[in-house]
Amino acid sequence: MQTAHQDSTWATASQASRTQQAPINKRLRTGTRWLFIVLCLLPSMILFLVFVLLPVIQAAYYSLYNWNGLGPLDNFQGLKNYASIFQDPVFIGAIIHNLVIVALSLLVQVPLALVLAILVQNVPGKRFFRLVYFLPYVLSEVVTGLIWSFIYDPNIGLISDLTKLFNPSAVPPAFLADTRTVLIAIFIVMIWKYFGFHFVLYVAGLQNIPAELFEAARIDGANSWEVTRDITLPLLGSTIRLSAFLAILGSLQYFDLIYVMTSGGPLFSSDTMATYLYHKGFQNFQLGYGSAVGVTIFIICFVFAIFYQRWVMRRDLAGAAE
């Protein structure tokens, strides 16, 4: 492209070429380009509509009825299902359990992953550690639940055998049978399984920090703690916020391990909103009520996600890092 000025700086050249191309862009924008964009988006839009949006709307519709899944929808309840949900002490307990898992995730799991990621940064054999820490995440939830149910079994399990090894006359603890310890016992399995995912996130985040910054800090005489506090943590900020977001969202919806290990028991002491939905909706064949629970979980998670993205992750999503 021939420009009016023979200025060879990068900015003016590209600016000039942009003005030269403007008339051509205008033509493309209104024509086949838009059609192409729409066609590319269409498959995923259809999938999203059919498998995500439509079921949510359908669930909201079913939640207005009492329905056992067979036959017509003929028992209109209005918003009574929602009222029953919040009057059920089991559901209130389930929400509390979810919040406990959220709190434990943020206080234990995320910091653990962060600390380990930083520690393993420059250690010999760091590839080995990364593999080993990530492995539990790869196991299926059901297999994990079965393995750990066996470990926790108070008669033939690993923990029971270890207890008897040290004290043959002791009665081994039955963590999954005690309403006070069951949630913590399951949470330990959750840490074991999921911290590897957050660990990998942090490892990737750490690799994005330019090595020059660390070198410069070392030259200036900073010790490891100061480096971590003033360079690593601030620059990992967006990763930490993302990791916390995923941890909270995952904790609010958690189902798998709890269903496999205890079915929410004993006496609903390890129930979460999702396992509650399963009991009341599917096992009791009350799909209207279950749909109401599903919509409630959806609203809670949706409100949280919107709030978190607008306030906490605002900087990360605005692409302000330049």
Place this chain on the structure above:
Amino acid sequence: MKRRDFLISAAALAAPLALAACGGSNSGGNGKVTVNWWHINGTDPLKSTWQNIANQYMKAHPNVTIKITIIPGAALVFQQKLQTAMEAGTPPDMFQSWGGGNLEDYVKADQIQDITTYLQQSGWGDTFGKGPLSLYVINGRNYGVPWDAGAVGFWYDPDLFSQAGIQQPPATWADLLSSIDKLKAKNITPIALGEGDKWPGAFYWEYLAVRRGGQSAFQNAYSRKGSFADKPFVEAGQYLQQLLALKPFQNGSLGATYASEQQLMGNGKAAMELMGQWGPTNDAASAATPGSNPKLGFFPFPSVPGGLGAATDVLGGGNGFAFSKKASPEALDFARFVTNATNQRGLAKQNALVPPVTTAVDGLVDPEMQKVQKLVANATYYQLYYDQFFSATVGNGLNDQVQTLFAGTKTPAQMAQAFDAVVAANLKQ
């Protein structure tokens, strides 16, 4: 370039949809019939025997193909899968059914074939005992046939009993409690219980309710003239508490599954369990080495003097087949073959079932299973376990409430009230 790529991707998208639409047709055009059979028996001898019977039938009827799908595990798992298939409009032709409230829900939703006429005309209905067949009668019409009709009772390890000095199985409630004391004195776990699954523990409460209240109290409460918070049902909880006070179960029973109960019984780690007629075969399958399981004996639930029920009242249930509305006559004919006297006798010999077919009762050679069969045949009152008698909500509600007694978080009166509230809220529907 763009157009070709678009057409290729469109074809790729459409192909799986076309294939999905193809599947699921029942009969080809040339007289070939497929019968889809869903059953719940994932262990032998039933698993292989069902397949052998199907193979025999297919040999004799070359135009019929029997496709078996096994969904092993708890009744709840099977019922949910079945429910999903019914909602999708693709139910199996022939499937496992326990009768009671669950079958009634499907009948009300017009999903089950009415086989009354077929049973009468073919004489098939007369081969069954009246009691077992009646579990599949809804509003006077037949909707299924039984292939097993049993009872819940105590299965015990005679070796462990003799080690504890128990000469003969307990006949009364007081005998049972003292047997437990004797077993504990020898450091033997008296009872194996998978209360984490909730339904094994519910048997105790239901049997005590049968003993204390008999048929009259149940009918009263069910018809809503009385309630499930009436005296006999509270007493059931109180008697259960007497049992719980002895701490007769294995460590961690509140969180244990039925699978771990089977493991304990199959490996001689516990002296007895209260279980249905399927108990011994399941326990045997859990033995560490095949054949090393103890040979279990049977004794009926002990009498509880002073109650309205009799010692000959029975809590139990069976297994049966029901058929979808679209099931072909070939499916019914096949089921008739499955439940004929020869096949019933063969399975009875292996202790896989207690035959409801009256001419096959002589196939029961195991004296323990004969005890079960006599119990059922002579039952003065036969109560189907609550979680099959009632709909899922009420049945699961009872199991949940009984668990509170095992955990000690509710009194018998509170628990009975809570259960009655569940019944009241759900019976109309």
